[in-house]
Amino acid sequence: DAMVIQNPRYQVTQFGKPVTLSCSQTLNHNVMYWYQQKSSQAPKLLFHYYDKDFNNEADTPDNFQSRRPNTSFCFLDIRSPGLGDAAMYLCATSRDSTGGGEQYFGPGTRLTVT
Amino acid sequence: GQNIDQPTEMTATEGAIVQINCTYQTSGFNGLFWYQQHAGEAPTFLSYNVLDGLEEKGRFSSFLSRSKGYSYLLLKELQMKDSASYLCAVPHTGGFKTIFGAGTRLFVKA
Numbered sequence: 001d002a003m004v005i006q007n008p009r010y011q012v013t014q015f016g017k018p019v020t021l022s023c024s025q026t027l028n029h030n031v032m033y034w035y036q037q038k039s040s041q042a043p044k045l046l047f048h049y050y051d052k053d054f055n056n057e058a059d060t061p062d063n064f065q066s067r068r069p070n071t072s073f074c075f076l077d078i079r080s081p082g083l084g085d086a087a088m089y090l091c092a093t094s095r096d097s098t099g100g101g102e103q104y105f106g107p108g109t110r111l112t113v114t
Numbered sequence: 115g116q117n118i119d120q121p122t123e124m125t126a127t128e129g130a131i132v133q134i135n136c137t138y139q140t141s142g143f144n145g146l147f148w149y150q151q152h153a154g155e156a157p158t159f160l161s162y163n164v165l166d167g168l169e170e171k172g173r174f175s176s177f178l179s180r181s182k183g184y185s186y187l188l189l190k191e192l193q194m195k196d197s198a199s200y201l202c203a204v205p206h207t208g209g210f211k212t213i214f215g216a217g218t219r220l221f222v223k224a
Contacts, residue, residue, distance in 0.1 A: 031210045033210075040122075040216070040217070040219070041216055042118075042201065042214040042215055042216045042217065043157070043201075043214050045211055045212075048210055048211065050210055055210075055211075088154075090156055090157075092156075094210065101205070102147065102159050102162060103147075103157075103159070103212060104159075105156035105157050105158070106156060107155065107156050108154075108155070108156050110154075
């Protein structure tokens with residue numbers, strides 16, 4: 001089945017220790033997104049790619065970086081995680097359609113910072 | 115700017131009907147989505163409305179009024195598994211970004 005996969009599902013890192021979260025998709029969608037979601041809050045868009053075009057949200061901290069080496073894979077790098085970065089990180093994809101279209105989410109990676 | 119408002123929590127009884135409202139303010143309009151999100155899981159697509167009126171899909175229906183900036187999600191014959199958060203979301207015009215509401219947490223009780 002076509003899907004969005006995130007690894008790992010649970011990640012524990014130490015304060016200040018870099019961490020990378022990964023996302024892959026078999027849907028062949030042009031657009032990939034990274035969201036941060038904290039408890040009882042809306043998913044907050046960090047950045048998105050249209051193919052290799054990178055779009056950073058104005059309020060995304062510099063501590064967060066992303067890479068998309070090919071259509072299928074996208075990575076979220078947190079260079080120096082702080083306690084406030086503990087959250088669920090959701091990867092999503094959508095087809096090439098204006099307005100974003102329906103988004104297909106991966107199961108998420110829950111990040112804990114100790 | 116864009117803003118989405120929906121109630122924080124609702125409680126309903128198994129077998130009943132519940133309506134979850136969403137109001138939005140957008141510059142331009144390109145449709146409205148509803149997603150379901152169970153605790154600790156990713157959101158899953160429920161519905162998409164771009165024209166005024168009611169779209170029915172099994173036990174779930176979604177309504178849109180563009181002139182009022184208003185939508186609702188109607189859940190019929192509630193089941194315990196419907197306990198989840200329901201997110202209203204509006205795509206940003208001219209790009210690929212979608213703005214999500216904070217979600218309405220629905221508790222279904224026996």
